[in-house]
Amino acid sequence: MIGYRFSEFKPDPAGKYEFQQLLNLFMQILNITSGDVSQAINILNELDVKYNLTGNDYGIGDFIEDLKRNGYLKEDQNNPNSLNMTAKSEQTIRKRALEEIFNKLKKTGKGNHPTPFSGFGDEKTADRRDYLFGDALDQIDMTSSIKNAQISHGLNDFKLTEDDLEVEEREYKTNTSTVLMIDISHSMILYGEDRITPAKNVAMALAELITTQYKNDTLDIIVFGNDAWPIEIKDLPYLQVGPYHTNTFAGLELSMDILRKRKTSNKQIFMITDGKPTCLKEGARYYQNSFGLDRKIINKTLDQAAKCRRLGITITTFMIARDPYLQQFVRDFTKTNNGRAYYSSLNGLGEYLFEDYVRNRRKKVK
DSSP states (O other): OSSSSOOOOOOOOOOOOHHHHHHHHHHHHHTTTTOHHHHHHHHHHHHHHHHOOOSSOOHHHHHHHHHTTTTTTEOOOOOOEEEEHHHHHHHHHHHHHHHHHHSOOOOOOOTTTTEEEEEEEEEEEEEEOOOOOTTTTBBBBBBHHHHHHHHHTTTTTOOOOOGEEEEEEEEEEEEEEEEEEEEEEEEGGGGGGGOHHHHHHHHHHHHHHHHHHHTTTTEEEEEEEEEEEEEEEGGGGGGOSSSSOOHHHHHHHHHHHHHHHESSSSSEEEEEEESSOOOOOOOTEEEOOOOOHOOOOOHHHHHHHHHHHTTTEEEEEEEOOOOHHHHHHHHHHHHHHHHHHEEEOOHHHHHHHHHHHHHSSSSOOO
């Protein structure tokens, strides 16, 4: 069965949590409640009553005051009795999502992605070759080149010619434009399973990774239900599932429009979904069918996958559902795009996505 397995909570032996420990818990709850501070505080109070998180000297009220004093919460200007998250809280949630996922992976350097092709770049390799016209001067290995000149011409008639020059091979460094598509259809919370929170965690972690380590890359995030629309990184903690069907066609169409405007050579789409396409928009009306695989919807979605392939846009699908007929659709979709697909549990979603992103070695930079 896919889902979370909960174990018995064992409270701190001292009987209370300090501010930092409460903060860690509170940020997780805020993510689950989609930024609803009042609901998060109520849940924290219930946990405190059940598990004695705080003691007589430091209560939840003290913790709330510390949150405001440290810039994590602010009073609503329209309702002084209501509290809202601040930008600091939003960034903290993203950082914690990144730490949770990325600490399991080997970190790479400085925000560029290595490819298996040598050329201009800042990452030296052990390979050497003869100088070719057009090679940069800083690629020349002077020690080896002088050694070659000594061997070729001797000390008495020492000279350094083009034939003596030896060049250090370097790895290409690429920059990548990524669109992350997140399914927010109603099925993402059906059957008693919260699929949207792990998807948000992955999106926030990827956003934090790119903005801090891969600064030359671009990341656009779109959500798709009956329609598709872009959202800002700061909106991620507040993302909620709606009473929507799944219009994968619209999500791919919007992703292609975004990537056409990017000047990078590597362009890709990451799609997180738990179900099949069930919706198309035809003019002002929606064509919907939640039963089985509707060939009209499926064929138009596969056409979009083929268009992405012709544009050189690779689609990686992260399917968080195990139904055999859904997996067959993903296989057909992936074959049409010549992309990749992962059939992931919720717990492994982040690791799969990050490994695929960091190890992006599929295309030679032109």
